[in-house]
Amino acid sequence: MRIPTPRNAARTRLSFLSFLCLLYFPFFANAATPPPDAPPVILIQNATILTVSHGTIEHGSILIKDGKIAEVGQSVKAPAGAQVIDAAGQFVIPGIIDCHSHIAAESINEGSVSVSSMVTMEEVLDPDDMDIYRDLAGGVTSANILHGSANSIGGQTLVIKLRWGQPASKLPFEGAMPGIKFALGENPKRSNFSIPGQPKRYPATRMGVEETIRGAFSEARDYKKTWDDYNKRVAAGEKNLIPPRRDLRLEPLVEVLEGKRYVHSHCYREDEILMLLRVAKEFAFKVRTFQHILEGYKVADELAAAGVGASTFSDWWAYKVEAYDAIPYNAALMTRRGVIVSINSDDSEEATHLNQEAAKSMKYGGLSRDEALKLVTLNPAIQLGIDKRVGTIDVGKDADLTIYNHDPLSAYAVVQKTLIDGRIYFDRERDITGRADLEKEKKALTEKLKKAAEKKPEEKKPEEKKPPEKKPEDKPKPPAPTPTSTAARAGAPLGGAL
Amino acid sequence: MHRKQIRGCAFALCLGVLLVLFGGPPALHAQGGEPRYFAIRGAKVVPVSGPALENATVVISRGIISAVGKDAAVPPEAWVIDGKGLIVYPGLVDAFTDVGIPAASPPLGGEGGARRPQQQAQGPQDRPGSSPWRGAADEVSLSDRRVETWRNGGFTTVICAPKGGFFPGQAAVLNLAGERPGDFVVKSPVGIPLSFQTPGGFGSGFPDSLLGVLAYIHQVWLDTDWSIKAQAIYEKNPRGVARPRYDRTEAALAEALEDHALVLVPANNSVQLRRALELVERWRVKGAIYGGQMGYEVASEIAAKKIPVLVDLKWPEAEKDADPEYKPSLRTLRFRDRAPSSPAALVKAGVKFAFYSGGITTPKDVLKAAKKSIDAGLAPDAALRAFTLSPAEIFGVADRLGSIENGKIANLVVTDGDLFEEKTKIKMVFVDGRKFEVREPEKPKEPPKGDITGKWKLSYTTPEGPEESTADLTMDKDGTVSGTLTSKRGTADIISGYLSADKFSFTINIVLDQGATDVTFSGTFDGTALKGSISVLGMSLDFTGVKPGNVSSGLASLGGAQ
Known part of the structure; x- marks a missing residue:
């Protein structure tokens, strides 16, 4: 992530692309719409199936039963009552997995402290965030929702499925290992921004970042010992012991020490990457992925040896000093050295064309088609520990699938349907045909509300002329107008119309 | 509403001096020496706890309803x-x-002994935005002018909560009348309001996000729980054991929870509502939700958890100063359209709910907002219940108020028509059996002669010496006068005023130590100047008023004549 509030980031470089994308997908505003009913049996037929695990099947079919892939091959028969999706001339790939996302959250950064491990993204999930739908329309089915990079140790993270229309409690990827965000370099040391009149927050150097992480894990180790001792004494039958206090900041770090929580660390430079590997070794925990890791190609062997995943960008660079040594060959070079590599978005718009981002590694570094596709399917699944469930098209896996009209590694590919758990969550045709109705409803509501508002002034009494009372501070806010503001920012005519 | 109160203004000072001269403060409570027994006879009585009674009598004896019915003895x-x-x-x-x-x-940080707002809290241990020891029961004051406004609008009772921070304090049930602050209190504490609002952005210290606020509140509940347990264990066997540290936040919350105070969780849209349901469950507290305007989407889920909802009557609407080209999302439009239908949806699902004023500044508008819910499908009976018995039940005081029943506190509102009809007038209000007539602003009897609109300089002599103040008056065609009065110590709104023929009168209401009182300026307007007297509490001072503009134009014309 480039700056700590990615959703506010000005993205001029991509504005033209986002403009195009928004032309395509901004509809379906209604989170209250029940999810598309999942017929128990679906057959996708006549498709070119890019399984990722076992090559390409031409004119193939996928049978989906109860949300799982039941059969894959050229001679799958439709059982009676199956809903048939004819995908003649179309391509099916495993649903795209975005290993670094900040969509679907009301709040991203708790930036006040250098160790904010007490906060958790799961509590601020926003199922109404229009970006979920936009990313679905780009073929994404699962995403790693990360806290921002404002702190050396950031908040707790989780993997979600993009089940648009479902409440927040239905978004988490069941059984996926929870994570925690770390951040190294310029962001946690606050190199690129400061608030006039505010004292600088510690740390202000890379040395300080290291010390902050070591300090936090020393505390976590002590905390764990305190509890272990207490539990031992209780087990030994001691009575009337005052228990230790629970500390929500240290508990997730103990989980990291116990291997029950993945570390996803934002980083750029080779030195800080090696630093965290040393600290992890000292405290005997594993780093699961390095995120961004633009200089990963310099330390690919060390990464491979440590068994750490790398989740990077295809070709972003130079947006700050620590991003100057980036090369578009990064993903390919690390792959060749045996690192599990994924390409992530860190951005709701970028996430709508991760297939193209993956394809760039064929041009820069010569990855094969399957290797390229793995960067956004199987590899992020491995990195997030969900590869038993998703990431390839294999029997027994979740029916999380993306259907394109063209080869997904082509710039001409447009997503036609996105399925999660065997349910169609995005359907391009349904989207397009539904737009007129939504537009109509919107117009009618606008008129109705305008009329109601105009009636008011006549009823006004002199006493109402008094200046309005200050709103109580704790008055709950109306729902976050995320969809509109995002669309308005991008200047998309259709998005703006919503 | 929030004009600077003119507490200790020129008049108050002058009055203070007069009071010394005339010997002792008069009783300032509502109607001095008022009777304590009343009988309202032959009225329609809507008890809420049962069916309406036509042509019935309600008897009030020393603050308590002592009889209700057609044949109640007077x-x-x-x-x-x-x-x-x-x-x-x-x-x-x-x-x-x-x-x-x-x-x-x-x-925060005032005389209550609360800490000043935290400078850059570094974590939960610094207890940012927390003053749960503050109690509305301790902070209620006769000087709040809204008490009278609310009471005149038919509100005899409020669930009052301090504001500010994540744990602002403890809510109390207050009756809106009394000679001393203590008279107001019906029950305390009844609620522990929470707020998830951060003071704002980077640099404000922990927490600066919704993420951080939630984590903070979790930690505080855990700490409170720990504190209760640790203290109990320590008390049993203090010897040889390090004592648990005292923490004011933990102690105050522990005590309030012991008193069965409801934890009030803010939640307005469906995401927030569902989150609030989970939070209440996670915290294992008795909770209620405040906000509730998107209840129409999640009513059945709320019902399943049996959590009551306080519905904010300040319905969402377009901001007055919104960019004309700004296009709200369909979801926002739907919300604005459907929010008033939430109460009906809550009733249908079986959720107990009550109404609250939110940011609305006049009681008339509060009732108007409730009418919108009636128009959106809420039964009028249910709307009335949400203003009476339901809040009493939610906050555990239904045994003493909320309905017209024998033995309950005599809180009544008497109207000349259906409460939710726009043209209905509130005739009188009883709070704890004290009768309050509702004042209507005075209307001129005759058409005005001239126009007293403009800025007037008023001069008068107090026992302390000459003083001046400025009246900024606006007169309607019919002679009704509104505006403000500014002295060197503050500004007050004119609550009632008129020019009838050449007789003018306007009244402000100021706060003295004993409570709010009227100051009336009346006299004759000769077309250019005001001449009359200021009367307050039966005493009066002469004053004159001129328009500074008139004086200078007079001089200019003199100059022209030379």
């Missing part, structure tokens, strides 16, 4: 009020407000 000492054509309702309850605590009353 005690000989009672002041009998002819209720013909009137409707008697239970006094209305505003289920979540800070009416009763004046805006300028002890802020």
Whole structure:
């Protein structure tokens, strides 16, 4: 992530692309719409199936039963009552997995402290965030929702499925290992921004970042010992012991020490990457992925040896000093050295064309088609520990699938349907045909509300002329107008119309 | 509403001096020496706890309802009020407000001993935005002018909560009348309001995000729980054991929870509502939700958890100063359209709910907002219940108020028509059996002669010496006068004023130590100047008023003549 509030980031470089994308997908505003009913049996037929695990099947079919892939091959028969999706001339790939996302959250950064491990993204999930739908329309089915990079140790993270229309409690990827965000370099040391009149927050150097992480894990180790001792004494039958206090900041770090929580660390430079590997070794925990890791190609062997995943960008660079040594060959070079590599978005718009981002590694570094596709399917699944469930098209896996009209590694590919758990969550045709109705409803509501508002002034009494009372501070806010503001920012005519 | 109160203004000072001269403060409570027995006879009585009674009598004895019914005996000492054509309702309850605590009353860090707002809290241990020991019962003050406004609008009771921070303090049930602050308190504490609002952005210290606020509140509940357990273990066997540290936040919350105070969780849209349901469950507290405007989407889920909802009557609407080209999302439009239908949806799902005023500044508008819910499908009975018995039940005081029943506190509102009809007038209000006539602003009897619109310089001599103040008056065509009066110590709104023929009168209401009182300026307008007297509490001073503009134009014309 480039700056700590990615959703506010000005993205001029991509504005033209986002403009195009928004032309395509901004509809379906209604989170209250029940999810598309999942017929128990679906057959996708006549498709070119890019399984990722076992090559390409031409004119193939996928049978989906109860949300799982039941059969894959050229001679799958439709059982009676199956809903048939004819995908003649179309391509099916495993649903795209975005290993670094900040969509679907009301709040991203708790930036006040250098160790904010007490906060958790799961509590601020926003199922109404229009970006979920936009990313679905780009073929994404699962995403790693990360806290921002404002702190050396950031908040707790989780993997979600993009089940648009479902409440927040239905978004988490069941059984996926929870994570925690770390951040190294310029962001946690606050190199690129400061608030006039505010004292600088510690740390202000890379040395300080290291010390902050070591300090936090020393505390976590002590905390764990305190509890272990207490539990031992209780087990030994001691009575009337005052228990230790629970500390929500240290508990997730103990989980990291116990291997029950993945570390996803934002980083750029080779030195800080090696630093965290040393600290992890000292405290005997594993780093699961390095995120961004633009200089990963310099330390690919060390990464491979440590068994750490790398989740990077295809070709972003130079947006700050620590991003100057980036090369578009990064993903390919690390792959060749045996690192599990994924390409992530860190951005709701970028996430709508991760297939193209993956394809760039064929041009820069010569990855094969399957290797390229793995960067956004199987590899992020491995990195997030969900590869038993998703990431390839294999029997027994979740029916999380993306259907394109063209080869997904082509710039001409447009997503036609996105399925999660065997349910169609995005359907391009349904989207397009539904737009007129939504537009109509919107117009009618606008008129109705305008009329109601105009009636008011006549009823006004002199006493109402008094200046309005200050709103109580704790008055709950109306729902976050995320969809509109995002669309308005991008200047998309259709998005703006919503 | 929030004009600087003119507490200690010129008049108050002058009055203070006069009071010394005339010997002792007069009783300032509502109607001095008023009777304590009343009987409203022949009225329609809507008890809420049961069916409406036509042509019935309600008897009030020393603050308590002592008889209700068609044949209720009227005690000989009672002041009998002819209720013909009137409707008697239970006094209305505003289920979540800070009416009763004046805006300028002890802020965080004030006399209450609370800490100043935290400078850059470094974590939960610094207890940012937390003053759960503050109690509305302790901070209620007669100087809050809204008390009278609310009471005149039919509200006899409020669930009053301090504001500010994540744990602002403890809510209390207050009746809106009394000679001393303590008279107001019906029950305390009844609620522990929470707020998830951060003071703002980077640099404000922990927490600076919704993420951080939630984590902070979790930690505080855990700490409170720990504190209760640790203290109990320590008390059993203090020898040889390090004592648990005292923490004011933990102690105050532990005590409030022991008193069965409801934890009030903010939640307005469906995401927030669902989150609030989970939070209440996670915290294992008795909870209620405040906000509730998107209840229409999640009513059945709320019902399943049996959590009551306080519905904010300040319905969402387009901002007045919104960019004309700004296009709200369809979801926002739907919300604005459907929010008033939430109460009906809650009733249908079986959720207990009450109304609160939210940011609405006049009680008339509060009722108007409730009418919108009735228009959107809420039964009028249910709307009335949400202002009376339901809030009483939610906050555990239904045994003493919320309906017109024998033995309950005599909180009543008497109207000349259906409460939710726009043209209905509130005739009188009883709070704890004290009768309050509702004042209508005075209307001119004759058409005005001339126009007193403009800025006037008023001069008068107090026992301290000459003083001046400025009246900024606006006169309507019919002679009704509104505006403000500014002295060197503050500004007050004119609550009633007129010019009838050449007689003018305008009144401000100021706060003295004993409570709010009227100051009336009246006299004759000769076309260019005001001449008359200022009367306050039966005493008066002469004053004159000129328009500075007129004086200078007079001089200019003199100059022209030379």
